[in-house]
Amino acid sequence: MPNKIRKIGVLTSGGDSPGMNAAIRSVVRTCAFHNIGCIGIYRGYQGMIEGDFKEMGPRTVNNIINKGGTILKSARSMEFKTPEGRKKAYDNLVKAEIDAFVVIGGDGSFTGALIFNSEFNFPVIGIPGTIDNDIFGTSHTLGYDTALNTVVEVIDKIRDTASSHNRLFLVEVMGRDAGHIALNAGIGAGAEEILIPEEDMGLDRLLDSLKKSKATGKSSSIVVIAEGDKIGKSVFELKDYVESNLPEYDVRVSVLGHMQRGGSPSCFDRVLASRLGVKAVESLLEGKSNLMAGIIADKITLTPLEQAIKGHSEIDRELLRVSDIVSI
Amino acid sequence: MPNKIRKIGVLTSGGDSPGMNAAIRSVVRTCAFHNIGCIGIYRGYQGMIEGDFKEMGPRTVNNIINKGGTILKSARSMEFKTPEGRKKAYDNLVKAEIDAFVVIGGDGSFTGALIFNSEFNFPVIGIPGTIDNDIFGTSHTLGYDTALNTVVEVIDKIRDTASSHNRLFLVEVMGRDAGHIALNAGIGAGAEEILIPEEDMGLDRLLDSLKKSKATGKSSSIVVIAEGDKIGKSVFELKDYVESNLPEYDVRVSVLGHMQRGGSPSCFDRVLASRLGVKAVESLLEGKSNLMAGIIADKITLTPLEQAIKGHSEIDRELLRVSDIVSI
Amino acid sequence: MPNKIRKIGVLTSGGDSPGMNAAIRSVVRTCAFHNIGCIGIYRGYQGMIEGDFKEMGPRTVNNIINKGGTILKSARSMEFKTPEGRKKAYDNLVKAEIDAFVVIGGDGSFTGALIFNSEFNFPVIGIPGTIDNDIFGTSHTLGYDTALNTVVEVIDKIRDTASSHNRLFLVEVMGRDAGHIALNAGIGAGAEEILIPEEDMGLDRLLDSLKKSKATGKSSSIVVIAEGDKIGKSVFELKDYVESNLPEYDVRVSVLGHMQRGGSPSCFDRVLASRLGVKAVESLLEGKSNLMAGIIADKITLTPLEQAIKGHSEIDRELLRVSDIVSI
Amino acid sequence: MPNKIRKIGVLTSGGDSPGMNAAIRSVVRTCAFHNIGCIGIYRGYQGMIEGDFKEMGPRTVNNIINKGGTILKSARSMEFKTPEGRKKAYDNLVKAEIDAFVVIGGDGSFTGALIFNSEFNFPVIGIPGTIDNDIFGTSHTLGYDTALNTVVEVIDKIRDTASSHNRLFLVEVMGRDAGHIALNAGIGAGAEEILIPEEDMGLDRLLDSLKKSKATGKSSSIVVIAEGDKIGKSVFELKDYVESNLPEYDVRVSVLGHMQRGGSPSCFDRVLASRLGVKAVESLLEGKSNLMAGIIADKITLTPLEQAIKGHSEIDRELLRVSDIVSI
CATH class of the missing domain: 3.40.50.460 (Phosphofructokinase domain)
Structure with a gap:
């Protein structure tokens, strides 16, 4: 692991969800705030393998907070499931002098990040982005409210x-x-x-x-x-x-x-994305890794990626009773 | 035909469309403006057969201009396709002292109105309400813009x-x-x-x-x-x-x-509905019948219901060319 | 205090907010679910003083969950600030056989409820309804998210x-x-x-x-x-x-x-309203009073009305820092 | 005037309105369709004076049809009101090999275009873009419906x-x-x-x-x-x-x-913008100038810019009567 983080990569991976752009904006600007570089990695892990990178600054992410989808695009990558693919990705990150990355996505994206970290000891923080709200360690995933x-x-x-x-x-x-x-x-x-x-x-x-x-x-x-x-x-x-x-x-x-x-994210998702982006970058700067930034009981928290993947986001069964009552 | 219109019925028939409520509101208030009665006929021709009527005044239609659907409900009526059904409907109208009616709907609804008129010489004006915009004699049907x-x-x-x-x-x-x-x-x-x-x-x-x-x-x-x-x-x-x-x-x-x-009607549909409602009622008061109020070249017009049914609302073929160009 | 609650009143008071109708619907239907009566009290405390009541059943509140404003109307009442006004209100409640009420509103409405309770020992539960989110004891007031x-x-x-x-x-x-x-x-x-x-x-x-x-x-x-x-x-x-x-x-x-x-409430506000309505009615049925149903850390809770009024809903100061960072 | 149009400039000028981006997209793609170049002129006439130009191709205008505002920005230019300013603008157009331009804006923008044409015999077509709908020669200006x-x-x-x-x-x-x-x-x-x-x-x-x-x-x-x-x-x-x-x-x-x-343009404004963009470019290619593309009675038309500026877009007084009736 590099002793000091000087440049952070950011990617979106898996199914897109509203709020991903707001999270990208927050990651990029938090990097700028702390005077470190930020690289956008296009098309998820596939773009990492292909070296599809672009430098991002605060003005690169102007006027995207309210846009659905993801300006970094997303894709599922078969190649990243192979050691060869991940090696290529690692080489690209090293070549671009990227010291850590933030991945915005769901279970599958976090699993990829964990395997990658175990192989290359590369610092990574996850941000939960999926409309399904099916990730343990956060009461809300990005896009769910929208x-x-x-x-x-x-x-x-x-x-x-x-x-x-x-x-x-x-x-x-x-x-x-x-x-x-x-x-x-x-x-x-x-x-x-x-x-x-x-x-x-x-x-x-x-x-x-x-x-x-x-x-x-x-x-x-x-x-x-x-x-x-x-x-x-x-x-x-x-x-x-x-x-x-x-x-x-x-x-x-x-x-x-x-x-x-799709669609423009709700205020809740925009604020959540902004908070999670700040937390993700600052956690990397504090030397943390393998964690997911999430929200629990209205507070921003960190959960081990491993738990986020293995755990299950339970529904609130009281809501079933509420539904029965109010639909009378 | 009654010599003088003292009470007008209004119904929505066939598939519902945004703007129908705005049209109902306009019909009801135009009646009030001209000091004649107005009766809401529920569930289209089926409600006419069952005598499902309710007196409507200006305050009955408060705050509905922006509501989708139709407060009068709509239904398709098999029974109205029979002479017996139509006779029942006529008897109900006579009993309720309704002298004419405005039907908001599409082709099928207008056909029913024409047959009814041919049998009982009962004054009727149509308002085109369907999202499909497939009615001759109007550039826009209610709900299409929405x-x-x-x-x-x-x-x-x-x-x-x-x-x-x-x-x-x-x-x-x-x-x-x-x-x-x-x-x-x-x-x-x-x-x-x-x-x-x-x-x-x-x-x-x-x-x-x-x-x-x-x-x-x-x-x-x-x-x-x-x-x-x-x-x-x-x-x-x-x-x-x-x-x-x-x-x-x-x-x-x-x-x-x-x-x-569904959905709240666009401004265009609300204004169009308001204009067509006024035209429909005032046309009845002028002794007209068997016509459809519509809009052609931004002006409110009347077209014989027979033409409205038989004619075809052509697409503007120039739009096909525009689509080819702008999708390059 | 009546030993058994057989009929509950519900009113909205103070500034209106999106979600109030969803809360009314929930209160009405929870009453029906538990086989007790429900009375709508119009125009807040002023309507209580004037006896402006209407029986509400599950079908009375059809299709209002998505409507802004409040079907029960709201008003500020000077008269309710006087002992004479409150006595009139009490007499009306007794006459209508109302045993308890749910008030949806803000600080002022809750203060009125507490005074009323102290004078007549009349069971009351509050639901926080205001867009300002300025009520202690709930992370979200109804209408705030919208x-x-x-x-x-x-x-x-x-x-x-x-x-x-x-x-x-x-x-x-x-x-x-x-x-x-x-x-x-x-x-x-x-x-x-x-x-x-x-x-x-x-x-x-x-x-x-x-x-x-x-x-x-x-x-x-x-x-x-x-x-x-x-x-x-x-x-x-x-x-x-x-x-x-x-x-x-x-x-x-x-x-x-x-x-x-104004405006149609967000999904969050509709669900919150549904949950708070159930909680408010069931709390009354359990013999509770002088409490506000709210949400804290995603769980439905009860807070003494007195605390809700006196406490202050603090902003999350971390958000000021987030704002500074992401606006760079 | 150049004998043959090989490159067209496009600018937005005056107050912005929804649909301007859709019109820019249409102008750019119609140029591509006819195999001629297209140059975006930023910040209206001021950008013309400063040579703030950018080449536009079909992919430059991806995903802007639904965006409010104008990607070319707009500005009011004092300098363009002077002969010196206009001379600078002309020199820039010549240097960039622009043979004609389309200006999207209102009265003031059209006046500027006419003066410029009178001085340099430079071909220009206008597209009416303003939410006020106050331009003669078109029933609808871009952005009005939205x-x-x-x-x-x-x-x-x-x-x-x-x-x-x-x-x-x-x-x-x-x-x-x-x-x-x-x-x-x-x-x-x-x-x-x-x-x-x-x-x-x-x-x-x-x-x-x-x-x-x-x-x-x-x-x-x-x-x-x-x-x-x-x-x-x-x-x-x-x-x-x-x-x-x-x-x-x-x-x-x-x-x-x-x-x-602001806001995403309505379907009507997007279609109108698409049609007017095609008309504007094709009119220039046909050797026309000093005209405004507009819509009258649902048909795309051309009106001399001079008339567009001098004429007045009358309200439909019948609407005053409709308003009186339906607000009873």
Whole structure:
């Protein structure tokens, strides 16, 4: 490990999320604040292997705090999974006189960073950037709050037409392994029921709930479904199932898809990104490594990357009860 | 036909669209302005058959100008397609002392109105309300401008993630028979190519265009596709086709669906709705019937409902050329 | 105090904020869930004095979760500050068989509740609803998160024109006694400097910072100023001061004003409102009183109303340092 | 005049407006489509004088169609008002081998272009870019539609708080000489009254209208006021006047200011910008000059710059009547 950090690299890796640009801006400017250099590494680890680097200064990141996506681009790199690929990446970092890097991404990106560190003793700090909020060691990942707002805004529009026509909408949102988006956006959107990977509510309960809904005079309903729900049916199969069992319902499907990853970040995500960028750079300057900057109980914290990867970001089960109550 | 109009009914029928509430508000208040009664007819023609009526005054429609959907609800009515159904509807109108009605909807709703008028000589004026802009006799239908904004805002979000990952997105928008949304939102969203029902561009041209795109250094692309495009493949089949022919592309699909029908109306749609509501009521008061209030060349006009149904709202083919140029 | 709660009143009081409707919906539905009655009290304490009550059921609050403002209206009541006023209010509550109430509002509303409780031993739970986030015992008040997003979205627009013209904008945001909005929205909007009531940065530092800005090549700047900043000049006087001292700057002023109080609540505010509503009602049912439901470290908590009123919601001073760094 | 156009300059001048970037993109890409060069001229005429030029290609304008402001920046130039300044500008154009230019701006920008053309016989086409919609020869200027949406969205937020508190809001919008924004956004926002430069409604009528409002049970009201209204009082003086004459009203003021100039352009403005850019470049290639590309009755047209400057863009007086009716 270099005795002194003089230049820091920054990259975004894995799926992009709103707030990544704000985090890049913060990393770049914190470097400038502490009078050290900053290098943007393009297209994640693949760009590290290809030496796709660019010097970044405070003015390079003007007017990006409010932009979705990532100006450094992102990519998944097969080559970085090989020792040869990582060796190339290391050589490039050395050649560019980069002494440490900040990686903004999710589990997979952190795993790559840990392996890289174990091989080359290269200092690295992670910043959790993914809309799924499925990373242990932080109550919020970058982009999650923005995605929640995107989802409720879209469901608000769907509700306009649902309630004009007395229809049931099945809305699929992102979340293969984690129900955070479905659960929170579902409550925020006033969903009748919410299906998440963490909880097998069963088809019977769903039908019961929809029957009761009609009985209590609800004229339209929204069911929010995480991609990885436990029902084991696609959202289109679920539509058929509901329609065949509850013919009184006119069911429509909406799969929100990638729009959930984009958009201008919310204020929360911008502030969080700014704070995490400062923490990441200053932690490197203090000689720390293999940690993730996160937020717990409104305070910026550091968690070992290893824990961040292995741990599981649990949903707040009290929210399931709140959902049951407020959707009565 | 009554010699004098003392009470006017208003209903929304067919698919809902943003601006319908603003039009209802305008109809109700124009009635109040001219000191005649106004009755809201719920759930379209079905509510007319069931006598689902409610008196409306200026304060009934407070704070709805900015709301999506329709407070009068909408429905499709099989029963109104039968003489018996229409007779029931007529009896209800007579009983409620309604002398004329304004129907806000699309082709199907206007056809119902014409048949009803031919049977009972009942005065009726139509207001075009559909996001598809597929009605002859008006350059803009209510909700169309709002839907265009909804679509470009969503594609802006998709572009954030597309350009972060150098991906190709196939985005399906509404428009079974008309390419207005795809063509205009496609240009507005900076789409690479636009597939519409009115024009068979052929698969070869699409592939050529995508190849050229890569060659000229475009790193990501959006293709906007109307539901009823001429390619004859579903958007998912198209993804497979592109990927097998252009393996350099990482293709994703997004089907925007019903969110396009909802949302707070744009200023344009609110003003248009206000103007059409005034025109519809005042036309009835002048003894007119069987006409649609619309806008042509920025002026409020009247078109015979029969023409509105039979005619076709052509796309502006110059826009195809503009799209080709600005997507270079 | 009644031995058993059979009917709960709910009111909104003081300045309105986004999320109040979501909280009303939650209170109403939690009552229904527990099979007790719920009465909406209109126009805050004034409506309590005038007996302006309406029974609320689960369907009364359909489709309001996403609406700004408060369907129960709000008002400030001089009469409630008198023992006679409060006696009238008490008599009305008794007559309506209301056994307890939930008040959604700020400091003033909670003070009224405490006095009322001390006189009549009437059970009451508070929910913090104000965009200013100036209430002790909760990290977030209802509406605060939404207001932050509103402010950054507006400043994003201002930045478009600021950077097109190389101008300096002084943007005044709400916050007479608390800098939460200015500090967080300032960081989120990428502000050059942030002036808040909690910190006297002095005019010299502001001028220095602006000079340095020009020197480092920033072409446009945003300064965010809380209403109650310590500078002791109005935002218009500040414009004159800056222009006379730094003639190289073309300075414009924007006072955001009441738009900050409105708008559809963010997902965060909707979920928080739902959780606080459940907690408030269930706390009353458990025999508790004189408490405020709030959120601390992401958990729903109860704080004595007396503390909530007397305590001060401190800003996070680390954010001042973050702002200095990321605005370099 | 050069016999053949091989290179075209493009600049934005005067106040910026949403859609300018989309127009720049269209000009640049239309040049590429026709295989001619394109030069971006920064900071309007001032940059022309200083030779602040940059070559633009199709990829230079990637991902700007949805951005507010202008990437070419804008500025007002005193020097361009002098023959010496214009001579410098001409010399720079000649040196850079620019054969013609497209100027995106308003009246003042067009006047400069005409004088320049008269002196140097230099081909120029104008594109109307201003949110005020005050240019003759086009039904819509670039940015006007977006500004209308911005204004109604902000007033929607203000209405939330207005109706929660039963208040009257005086909302000042842009428009020193033209009431287009006030009139259309006023109708779109459901304003009680609208004050514009084109019409002296008188203070008495305003008071009468507000009195009647209260009488008919309206609980809150919005009055939209153009900067250049005929009342001759500032919006703050108007507040005092209303409060002293109608003490039953609690009046608040909101001055929307520069946020109206920013924001992502609406679909309409993006499509219009794309069409006008194509028209401007192709008109130059056809040997035309001294014209403005505009839209009349939904068709792209050319109007002599001289007429565009001298003519007046009239408001549609029928809208005043519509406003009176729908605000009953």
